[in-house]
Amino acid sequence: MDKAVVVVEGVSKRIKRQNIVEEISFSLNQGNILALCGGNGAGKSTLLRMIAGMMQPTAGRITVNDLEWKKNRKLYAEQIGYMPDDFQFQHGLTAEETLSFWAALRKVPQERISELLEMVGLEHEKRKKVSSFSKGMRQRLLLAQALLVKPVLLMMDEPTNGLDPFWNRELIKLMKQVRQEGSAVIFSTHQLEAAETAADQVLFLNHGRNVGAGTVEFFQNRYGSLHAAFNDSLGLD
Numbered sequence: 502m503d504k505a506v507v508v509v510e511g512v513s514k515r516i517k518r519q520n521i522v523e524e525i526s527f528s529l530n531q532g533n534i535l536a537l538c539g540g541n542g543a544g545k546s547t548l549l550r551m552i553a554g555m556m557q558p559t560a561g562r563i564t565v566n567d568l569e570w571k572k573n574r575k576l577y578a579e580q581i582g583y584m585p586d587d588f589q590f591q592h593g594l595t596a597e598e599t600l601s602f603w604a605a606l607r608k609v610p611q612e613r614i615s616e617l618l619e620m621v622g623l624e625h626e627k628r629k630k631v632s633s634f635s636k637g638m639r640q641r642l643l644l645a646q647a648l649l650v651k652p653v654l655l656m657m658d659e660p661t662n663g664l665d666p667f668w669n670r671e672l673i674k675l676m677k678q679v680r681q682e683g684s685a686v687i688f689s690t691h692q693l694e695a696a697e698t699a700a701d702q703v704l705f706l707n708h709g710r711n712v713g714a715g716t717v718e719f720f721q722n723r724y725g726s727l728h729a730a731f732n733d734s735l736g737l738d
């Protein structure tokens with residue numbers, strides 16, 4: 502499992518003369534989980550959106566499975582499952598109808614929907630309207646959506662937001678299952694405990710810059726915890 506699924510080289514994003522993401526480079530191999538860690542406004546969502554092809558970098562290059570978004574948008578998009586941090590669901594649709602709609606768009610067989618609803622624990626709520634769902638239930642439905650195509654790269658923006666402790670653990674199990682199947686996973690979080698439990702590698706972002714990157718094991722051995730490592734990278738005690 503040493504094939505690079507994602508390669509990010511010198512990627513920057515400038516919006517309205519503000520540097521949102523600056524000169525980020527990393528690569529992630531098959532069967533690995535990377536946590537993008539940083540506080541509010543660090544640039545995590547912007548970096549994920551650029552990798553997802555929803556936003557173009559001002560500078561730098563991104564490849565997913567050796568593909569570039571500009572050269573083959575459709576094939577590029579097919580490699581990726583993306584769970585956004587905020588999503589406006591279609592009004593009036595049930596959970597099952599919502600997934601069916603996305604499955605039809607991505608030409609995914611309907612059987613996969615029941616499998617996914619069960620995986621995210623929504624099989625008994627599938628006929629309920631998404632508008633009646635709690636934040637955590639909506640998160641789980643978004644996760645099911647991201648897994649529709651069994652992506653080569655699964656990206657999740659703040660996936661633990663709104664999840665209770667049980668679903669937090671389940672989410673981590675699911676990520677590890679996806680990794681086991683040979684995909685690469687990137688998720689963003691402010692919760693360093695989640696990164697510590699789930700990730701193989703971390704990248705600390707601050708004001709759009711990489712302020713530290715390495716394996717979780719490396720940071721734990723050197724600093725005792727990711728908290729201590731992150732504080733050190735920010736020059737805090």
Ligand SMILES: Nc1ncnc2c1ncn2[C@@H]1O[C@H](COP(=O)(O)OP(=O)(O)OP(=O)(O)O)[C@@H](O)[C@H]1O
Nearest residue numbers: 516517521539540541542543544545546547548691
């Ligand atoms: N379209 C935009 N126009 C102007 N500024 C933007 C735009 N998108 C993002 N920003 C700014 O870029 C910075 C990084 O935002 P981003 O959402 O990527 O951070 P984040 O690390 O995901 O934060 P959070 O943890 O709060 O979700 C913020 O200061 C934000 O205000």
